Amino acid sequence: MEYQPEITLFTCIYCGYMAADTAGALRIQYPPNTKLIRFPCTGKLDVRYILEAFEKGADGVMVVACPIGNCHHFHGNVQATRRVQYAKKLLDEIGLGGERLEIFYMSGGQGGTFANAVSTMVERLKKIGPNPLKNGFKPK
Amino acid sequence: MIIANRKPFEEIKAMVAPFNRILILGCGTCVTVDFSGGEKQVGILAAELRMARQLEGKPLETVEHTVQRQCEWEFIDPIADMVRSVDAVLSMACGVGVQAMAERYPDKIVLPALNTVMMGMPIEAGVFVERCAGCGNCVLALTGGICPIARCSKNLLNGPCGGSQNGKCEVNPEIDCAWHLIYEKLKAMGRLDALMEIMGPKDWRPAGGGGPRKIVREEERLEFMEM
Numbered sequence: 001m002e003y004q005p006e007i008t009l010f011t012c013i014y015c016g017y018m019a020a021d022t023a024g025a026l027r028i029q030y031p032p033n034t035k036l037i038r039f040p041c042t043g044k045l046d047v048r049y050i051l052e053a054f055e056k057g058a059d060g061v062m063v064v065a066c067p068i069g070n071c072h073h074f075h076g077n078v079q080a081t082r083r084v085q086y087a088k089k090l091l092d093e094i095g096l097g098g099e100r101l102e103i104f105y106m107s108g109g110q111g112g113t114f115a116n117a118v119s120t121m122v123e124r125l126k127k128i129g130p131n132p133l134k135n136g137f138k139p140k
Numbered sequence: 141m142i143i144a145n146r147k148p149f150e151e152i153k154a155m156v157a158p159f160n161r162i163l164i165l166g167c168g169t170c171v172t173v174d175f176s177g178g179e180k181q182v183g184i185l186a187a188e189l190r191m192a193r194q195l196e197g198k199p200l201e202t203v204e205h206t207v208q209r210q211c212e213w214e215f216i217d218p219i220a221d222m223v224r225s226v227d228a229v230l231s232m233a234c235g236v237g238v239q240a241m242a243e244r245y246p247d248k249i250v251l252p253a254l255n256t257v258m259m260g261m262p263i264e265a266g267v268f269v270e271r272c273a274g275c276g277n278c279v280l281a282l283t284g285g286i287c288p289i290a291r292c293s294k295n296l297l298n299g300p301c302g303g304s305q306n307g308k309c310e311v312n313p314e315i316d317c318a319w320h321l322i323y324e325k326l327k328a329m330g331r332l333d334a335l336m337e338i339m340g341p342k343d344w345r346p347a348g349g350g351g352p353r354k355i356v357r358e359e360e361r362l363e364f365m366e367m
């Protein structure tokens with residue numbers, strides 16, 4: 001069977017989640033490989049959550065935030081961006097590769113953009129291949 | 141507070157390479173506040189090390205724990221069982237905490253995950269600056285509350301030097317000249333006369349020049365006192 005990357009998707013309950021919802025309402029098809037986790041704001045994104053997702057076997061992690069300047073909580077998405085940049089560095093050091101992680105920005109109405117972002121990530125992860133930690137690794 | 145920085149990941153990974161099970165021990169005081177060695181950083185480092193080691197085919201078991209203060213016996217004594225259960229302790233405390241652990245657990249290898257850098261404070265979220273060098277004889281009363289030892293690159297007591305330019309230090313244009321700051325502060329307060337006092341050569345013995353320092357507060361001691 002063809003490798004289907006599993007993606008953990010962190011999003012806020014505002015733009016990000018609404019964009020996902022819009023994609024659904026518009027019946028826009030996007031790859032079914034994402035596990036969506038909602039935060040009150042992407043400012044709640046923590047480097048630890050990102051690492052945990054990878055440790056538990058996610059092939060990729062994507063963060064969907066409001067456009068910069070449009071965060072409901074003023075600058076949560078800026079903080080999420082900084083944490084994503086930091087976590088990318090850590091993933092490089094670990095040897096998993098920072099390109100398994102990405103942040104996307106969109107507003108609630110952009111269902112098509114959401115679907116595109118997921119497809120972009122799926123394509124990228126298909127090229128990179130599965131998370132080598134996926135099988136048989138039991139973290140304490 | 142004491143401000144530290146995590147060592148490069150490669151260095152930490154090399155230090156723990158010989159071990160299969162380690163305790164990653166955070167400290168809940170200074171290094172929690174400066175985001176270098178608190179509970180969250182323990183979790184991040186532990187996850188990083190586990191994944192990196194797994195990728196190398198040499199899985200590492202980690203025990204994660206954070207004590208309120210690693211520099212006091214009463215906080216590190218209760219974790220004796222945890223320490224006993226591991227091959228080595230990777231401490232995320234400042235150098236004081238690392239040494240406290242090494243002294244309390246003399247048979248255990250205790251490794252530093254941080255580089256302890258300075259005494260200072262956050263001036264905004266995520267930005268930390270040096271404020272005091274622990275010189276043992278504070279002169280802040282004469283300098284408008286701005287330390288010439290920790291904040292002047294040359295530790296001058298009667299500055300500024302000739303390298304002070306537009307408020308910046310000649311050592312690095314990103315550093316504010318401490319003596320420029322002192323002058324401006326005293327001027328604004330109408331206290332420029334404080335600068336007329338020449339500070340004599342500083343006795344550096346209380347600053348550590350007389351060897352490691354020790355403070356004894358007799359009134360606080362519990363030991364039996366011979367009268």
Ligand code: SF4
Nearest residue numbers: 272273275278279287
């Ligand atoms: S003068 Fe000495 S004790 Fe006072 S702030 Fe400066 S270094 Fe610290």
Ligand code: SF4
Nearest residue numbers: 292300301309317318
């Ligand atoms: S320029 Fe100012 S801070 Fe720098 S060495 Fe001279 S007096 Fe000190």
